[in-house]
Amino acid sequence: MSDVCAKHGLKLLTYGTLCGGFLADKWLGQPEPEAYSGDLTPSQRKYLDMIVNAWGSWELFQSLLLVLRRIGDKHGGRSVSNIATRWVLDHPFVGAVIIGARLGLSEHPDDNSKASGFHLTDGDRAQIEAILEQSNGRRIITTIGDCGAEYR
Template identity: 60%
Template sequence: MTSTVVRETFQLGPFTAPRLWTGLWQLSSNAWGTAPVSKIRQAMGRHVDLGYTAFGTSDHYGSAELIFGQFRASLGSPDSVLGATKWCVFKPIELTREVVAAAVRQRIERMRTHRVDLLQFHWQDYDNKDYLLALSILADLKQEGLIAAIGLCNFDSLRTEEICTRFPGLVVSNQVQFSLVDTRPLHGMTDVCTTHGVKLLTYGTLCGGFLADKWIGELEPDPYSGQLNPSQRKYLDMITKAWGAWVLFQDLLLVLRGIADRHNHDQGEGSNISISNVATRWVLDQPAVGACIVGARLGCAEHPAENARVYSLRLNDADRAAIEGVLSTVDGNGGRRLVETVGDCGAEYR
């Protein structure tokens, strides 16, 4: 990235946040590769130097909260970096104020901070309406200064609407899967978020790395070959079973490569827009999207400079029409098909 690149920002509750975040989920398992903690912290520093001043972690990403906390505490101005984490309720619990406060304080302790910048709340069982009680308690803890902002994680459109109506202005974000392959947020979620002023923080935007130049002309990979990481196995299934087929995905890649080539020609020498840049820009341009969270194998494989090229890219009407030409061939409406076969946002985890 050069100094001439304008880093886009958006308002997220009390924070002015960048539109590209670094996702730390790959620290949850050695399946993505491993690196010494010292190298991981050095990689975090490189990301911050390049303008990636927001990191997304979780209570179930292994040591990610701890490593991030160590890194941020080492900075001269720790508050210049935004740390988003999660409190995920996957199983029935005895929901009391003490239980919720203990979960929040654990996040604070692990991240070495005085408050959680953004606490993203996930609730597994919609049949148990205690998620409303949990949010009421979180709102109280926010008033006490333990949380700066509250978001949701993988909530569907119906419950997001319910929560925003019950607690006006409380929720600032919802983290959901969103990409050119998975356009489910366009079928209800973006309308809800636009109405209530909620920003989408998107993941899976590059389909585990499949939305990249390296996959043009490649045969469909074998998910059992041992060559794919957990994210790639997940998104390969999404591409070939839920969305369409590998051959159609190849059509999409070629269209994206053509768009990138046209913009490289227009921008002149030194421009190197990639398929990943086009795919990310398309998501960033969708209603209610605040930021794309890009996973990084810190200390192993990182692409911060390449990813930042998205800031210099602006899609035009012809670009969007070319993309839509491919998407519309997926049962006439790929996003609606996924809503019908997989379910609304977050349904794949329930």
């Protein structure tokens, strides 16, 4: 889609930026959750399945969280979620991101505002890319199909 956006001067409004809340400090160092324990939302169950069965593994995801945490520390103590959001926003074909918020449950306006006002360095992106290269992220479309296939 990046090629189409560049060709036609388009920008994407992206969703799933924080993987249902898994791209957050609270999951760093945590064991893989049980999908049907009752502690996860339906959205989180979907993203957990994507993380462990399509993208890679919980262990690899923990490595990603650790890298994001270290980058956040380097950028003034920004959260894992801030770094993940900034990574998406720094793509030239992304115009904006949708950050899921559930009124009264998972609102983080002060933290979310910290995703602006800085940019990742080439070194930051290289660290993230090193983890992504170990995942199935670039090949995932062959596993799950095109956009929205999970809802069919």
